[in-house]
Amino acid sequence: MNTERKVLLIDDDADLVAINEAVFAARGFTVDKAYNGKVGFERARDGKPDAIVLDVMMSTNSEGFDLARRLRGDDATRGIPLVMVTSVNSTVPFTYEPDGVFLPVDRFLEKPVPPETLVHEVERILASLPGTGS
Amino acid sequence: MGEPQRILVVDDEVGMREGCRRILAAEGFVVETAADGRAALEHFQAAGGFDVVISDLKMPRMGGMDLIEALHAIDEDALLLVITAYATIDTAVDATKRGAYGYIPKPFTPDELLLHVRNGLEKRALRLEARQLREERERRLLEVAFERSKSTTILNCMTDGVLVINRHGQIVLRNQALSRILPDGMPLPTPVETLGIPELSDLVLEVVRSEDALIASKELAIGPCTYMVNAAPVREPVGETLGAVAVLRDITALKKLEVAKSMFVSMVAHELKSPLATIESSLGLILSGAAGNDAERDRHLMNRALLRATTLRTLVGDLLNLTAIETGNFTLKRTRTDVCRVVREVVDGLADKAAEKGVSLALACDEPLAASEILADTNAIHSVITNLIDNAIKYTPKGGHVSVRVDDAGAYARVSVQDDGIGMTAAERDRVFDEFYRVKNEQTAAIPGTGLGLTLVRRLVEMHQGRIDVDSTPGRGSTFRVRLPTTAYAQGA
Numbered sequence: 001m002n003t004e005r006k007v008l009l010i011d012d013d014a015d016l017v018a019i020n021e022a023v024f025a026a027r028g029f030t031v032d033k034a035y036n037g038k039v040g041f042e043r044a045r046d047g048k049p050d051a052i053v054l055d056v057m058m059s060t061n062s063e064g065f066d067l068a069r070r071l072r073g074d075d076a077t078r079g080i081p082l083v084m085v086t087s088v089n090s091t092v093p094f095t096y097e098p099d100g101v102f103l104p105v106d107r108f109l110e111k112p113v114p115p116e117t118l119v120h121e122v123e124r125i126l127a128s129l130p131g132t133g134s
Numbered sequence: 135m136g137e138p139q140r141i142l143v144v145d146d147e148v149g150m151r152e153g154c155r156r157i158l159a160a161e162g163f164v165v166e167t168a169a170d171g172r173a174a175l176e177h178f179q180a181a182g183g184f185d186v187v188i189s190d191l192k193m194p195r196m197g198g199m200d201l202i203e204a205l206h207a208i209d210e211d212a213l214l215l216v217i218t219a220y221a222t223i224d225t226a227v228d229a230t231k232r233g234a235y236g237y238i239p240k241p242f243t244p245d246e247l248l249l250h251v252r253n254g255l256e257k258r259a260l261r262l263e264a265r266q267l268r269e270e271r272e273r274r275l276l277e278v279a280f281e282r283s284k285s286t287t288i289l290n291c292m293t294d295g296v297l298v299i300n301r302h303g304q305i306v307l308r309n310q311a312l313s314r315i316l317p318d319g320m321p322l323p324t325p326v327e328t329l330g331i332p333e334l335s336d337l338v339l340e341v342v343r344s345e346d347a348l349i350a351s352k353e354l355a356i357g358p359c360t361y362m363v364n365a366a367p368v369r370e371p372v373g374e375t376l377g378a379v380a381v382l383r384d385i386t387a388l389k390k391l392e393v394a395k396s397m398f399v400s401m402v403a404h405e406l407k408s409p410l411a412t413i414e415s416s417l418g419l420i421l422s423g424a425a426g427n428d429a430e431r432d433r434h435l436m437n438r439a440l441l442r443a444t445t446l447r448t449l450v451g452d453l454l455n456l457t458a459i460e461t462g463n464f465t466l467k468r469t470r471t472d473v474c475r476v477v478r479e480v481v482d483g484l485a486d487k488a489a490e491k492g493v494s495l496a497l498a499c500d501e502p503l504a505a506s507e508i509l510a511d512t513n514a515i516h517s518v519i520t521n522l523i524d525n526a527i528k529y530t531p532k533g534g535h536v537s538v539r540v541d542d543a544g545a546y547a548r549v550s551v552q553d554d555g556i557g558m559t560a561a562e563r564d565r566v567f568d569e570f571y572r573v574k575n576e577q578t579a580a581i582p583g584t585g586l587g588l589t590l591v592r593r594l595v596e597m598h599q600g601r602i603d604v605d606s607t608p609g610r611g612s613t614f615r616v617r618l619p620t621t622a623y624a625q626g627a
Contacts, residue, residue, distance in 0.1 A: 012574050013408060013412060015412045015416065015435075015438045015439075015442065016411070016412050016415065018434070018435065018438065019412065019415045019416055019419055019435065022419060022425035022428070022431060022435070023419060023424055023425045025425065026424060026425035026426045035575075036574070036575060111407070111408075111411060112407070112410075112411030112414065112415065114415065114418065115415055115418075115419060115424070115425075116422075116424055
């Protein structure tokens with residue numbers, strides 16, 4: 001097991017972050033946390049996580065989308081796998097292409113996501129990457 | 135036979151008058167006589183007309199020729215038979231030109247007289263019948279015109295647009311409301327397609343062509359508005375379709391309401407789902423042991439779950455109250471309420487919570503306060519003050535201060551709740567009373583709330599004819615001020 005794995009959890013629900021943190025930590029992950037897009041981007045750039053779990057709706061309905069695009073547009077964060085969790089309802093018209101541009105995230109999961117499922121998805125993505133997980 | 139027919143005999147020779155009377159009376163006619171034209175005219179008017187007037191031509195005062203004209207001025211259908219001793223073709227022609235229906239040269243036999251009179255009576259009957267028909271037709275025309283203008287007026291007073299098309303798909307009628315919806319100056323009839331709304335023309339044409347009395351409905355967006363279109367066939371009693379009538383009702387406001395409603399339901403669902411998911415995950419995590427055993431962490435998770443559950447219950451309570459207010463089922467039970475006392479109670483009740491968090495909570499109540507007593511629902515005011523002070527404690531970090539003050543502000547009792555907490559930006563402050571709006575940033579992430587508390591506060595304050603406003607600076611704190619009309623003011627003194 002790779003004990004160097006680090007995951008960044010970005011969600012404005014502190015309780016949800018705390019729960020996921022516990023499960024990721026139990027699976028041997030180092031966990032970093034952010035409660036908004038701005039801090040999330042800084043942690044992603046400076047902390048070099050192996051994967052990011054990102055909520056779509058934070059202070060605005062598209063904060064998660066905006067952050068995802070920003071992460072994909074930055075050389076320092078472009079290669080980090082992104083798992084996006086969404087609360088799909090009519091106030092957040094869910095779309096893979098919020099402005100007609102395909103959003104390159106690695107996985108979409110609909111809330112509520114059982115923490116074990118989330119960890120499992122992140123582990124699967126990391127395992128499939130060439131040159132990691134050895 | 136109905137009533138006996140009435141004949142007026144006019145002659146200046148009494149022998150002639152009486153001779154005629156005898157002949158006619160023997161046949162069952164009612165006969166009256168006059169000695170000259172003027173007397174005949176007076177008689178005619180007084181008696182309300184005669185079926186036939188038999189008149190000599192040469193008489194004193196007024197002759198037969200003048201009598202014809204005078205009679206026709208009174209009754210254009212009056213029938214006059216001329217008897218004359220000067221029987222020449224000229225006088226006969228002259229008399230008929232002037233309107234007599236015939237003439238008899240003197241001397242004449244009783245049979246000749248009766249023949250001419252019966253001719254006249256037949257003519258009279260025909261004329262009366264014609265007149266009746268004419269009058270009836272005129273009355274009907276008037277009725278139709280009146281009905282038509284009545285229908286037109288009603289149609290034009292309707293707020294719904296009305297469109298009638300014939301079986302050829304041409305518009306034959308539209309009311310004023312329709313002209314407002316679809317401005318189109320085309321003279322009628324015009325093909326329905328000229329309206330330029332294919333969905334509308336397709337709908338009405340489908341109805342016209344349908345065999346089985348189809349009634350079609352459709353929602354149609356025209357410009358910024360939405361219309362409900364109901365189209366039905368116009369049929370003859372025997373069943374043949376003559377065309378279709380479409381009624382366009384503006385349902386824009388209804389649609390907006392519908393959208394607002396589903397938005398609201400969706401937001402409520404979201405607000406319920408998130409904390410429930412957190413509670414579910416926390417309990418699941420602890421019970422499954424998936425993240426190992428960490429007593430302290432588990433205790434923290436359980437405390438958070440409990441807090442979220444409490445928040446959920448508050449949310450449901452707030453929702454019920456808000457719904458009650460919206461539906462008018464929330465009635466204020468106004469009694470004399472001492473604002474100072476209510477505020478003191480709330481402050482006392484929240485003292486432990488503030489102390490636990492390390493926030494100081496101070497109350498300044500200028501007593502005796504002239505305006506302290508208001509006419510209000512004590513529970514509602516309690517809820518308002520609780521919400522405001524609880525918020526102040528929640529959004530003020532450890533070591534901060536919350537001060538509550540009650541004072542006079544003209545006709546109002548004013549309650550100010552001031553904190554030196556995290557504060558809000560102008561944009562956040564503008565939305566803070568909106569349903570489900572919560573300021574979201576790193577500092578507020580762990581603070582539970584429903585986003586309905588301040589919405590409820592404002593509604594309750596407004597129900598008391600009060601006002602609420604807020605000043606706030608990020609990093610410096612917020613001040614909420616509630617003004618409630620005093621008893622004196624509320625009574626209109």
